Every structure is written in structure tokens, then in C-alpha cells.
Amino acid sequence: MFGKLKKFLTGLFGKKDQIKLGIYGPPNTGKTTLANRISKEFTGEELGSVSEVPHETREVKKKEKVSMQSDGKEISMNLLDMPGISTKVDYKEFVEHGIDEEEAKVRSKEATKGVVEAIKWLDKVDAVMVVFDSAEDPYTQVNVTILGNLEAKDIPIILVANKIDLDDSEPESIKDAFPQYNFAKISAKENENMGELYKKIIECV
Amino acid sequence: MAKKKKNGVKIEFLSQVRLQKKAFEEKLNLIMDSVKDENILVLEEALSAEEKAQLIEKSMEECDEDFPGIEFSGFDSRENLLDRVIAGLTGRERKDGLLIVGSSDIMEKVKEDKDAISMIAKLE
16 A cells, blocks of 8 residues: 555656656576576676676676667666575585585675565565566575565566476476466577567556 | 484474564564474474565574474465554454474475475484
């Protein structure tokens, strides 16, 4: 209810210059790959580095004034690539990926701060893409928590089923788990179905 | 300091009656104290999405080399419109549901659905 009121008052007393579009999800769902794909397409520059090691993005990365066009429509936004939200960060997991123990402990600390920062940003975004790995089980408490918080704040949501290029991907299971939201299935890595996602973003935002 | 080895996992159940008397901050501290003591806690109530976000934040703030965070699962309250109207009028939120929470060191989720959960308690 407060979200709706805030939106109404914003509409009455001021216009936002830039829409803040957040990219949320658990670690390793391809959020930065997606952010890079969008940023490269509409600004010519990438946003952050990607890695197989979880929690590669440990602070919020921002690309300002991204002008997205699709079907003759255009929106201008700040694209925000969030650290992956997780309930656990174990430095031993980084060590298993070949990272030195001391460095792993530092990364681990940074990753926990990143999760807290991403949660705090839930209050400041105007619209969100929640990114799923289509080959993973979508019904997790992290996803339920992200979606529940956005819904309570009345923030528009697009579910993005990423990694549909994988053999074991099941994007429809995401739609089945959360049927009430806007939905797009893509492969950010392989540049598959991105046009469909851009349309959804412009419609939704 | 090395952790003392335990022979099993203690599971604590807390009833809704017991929990109703506590403010959320108290519940949060109770959960964190219990899971850091390597217990699995079962609460006879659901947390709201905002409360779950606070639980994740708190567990991240307390993460260190000995405590890698938490695993949690549960069944959320299935309140209908009438429940929400009553909650709005009375100022009392319905919390029907269930929450299972433990340190990720000892609790591992196998499968979670809206109406079924399976977990493994790890004995090292």
C-alpha cells in the first residue's frame, strides 16, 4: 500500500530522470553476463567481470544513462548489477576454486557485505529483473524472499530464465513456480531471445 | 578456536504461543544464538518476506570462518483476503506456517516446494 502511495506522490510531484533497474538473483545465475549484454548493446561498454567462481560481483555495479530501444519505444535507465543474494558464504568454497586461503577469507567477507548491500538496495530500485539459472531448482528461500520483498514494495518484476542454452535447462519450471510475474527466457551468454526481454522491460518499466 | 565435536544434532521446536510473546528482534537473536550453537530450530510460525530479508542480513553480518551462514526453509502463511482485512483492523499479523533454520554447516536442503521440504542434517 505504501509503495502505491509513494508511486502516486512521485507521479504528482516529480518525474524521475532515470529509472533504476536492478538485476537480482542468487550467485552464479548470470546476472553480470546479462548486465554486460544489455550495457554493451545500448552503450557499447560492459559493466563487470564474470567468473565461474561464485560471488564474483561483491559490490553493486552501476551503468548510468542506458537508453534502451525496442519496437520504436525508448526508456532511459540506470542499470544496477547486484551481488548475488545468498544465505551462506563459506571461504572454503573459494579455496576449492583454487583461490589462496587468505584471499578466500577476504573475498568471503566482501561477499557477505555485498549480500547486505544488495538487500538494502531493494528499497531504492524502481524495477527489477530477477535472474534464474534455468537448470537449477527455482523454488528457494532466497528467490521467495527477493520476490516477496519486491511485491510488498509494489516494484515491477520480470523473471528472467537465463542459461536456456544449457541441455538440462527447464525455464518453464520457473514460470510454474512463480506464475504471477512477467517472464522471459533467454541466454545472455549466447545472445538468445534478448529482443523479447527488451520488449518486456520497456512494457514493464 | 577449534569447534567441539558433537555426537548429534539438537533440534529445538518453538510453539507459536511461545513466539507470539516475542518481538521480531528477540526472535532474530534467538534464532542466531541457536543456529550458531549448531542446533536446528523449528518455529511454528512463518516469517514475512521482510523478516526473511532481515534474517539473511543478520546471518551475513555474523558470518565468519567458523560460521558460514544459514540454511532455512519453511511453509509460508496462506492468508486470504479476509485474514488480511482482519490483520489490518486488529493490527495483528497472522503468522501461520513453519520455519526450519540451521547453520549451513549442519543443515543441507535437498528439495523444497511450496508444500514439501526435505533436508539433511549433517553429522561430522
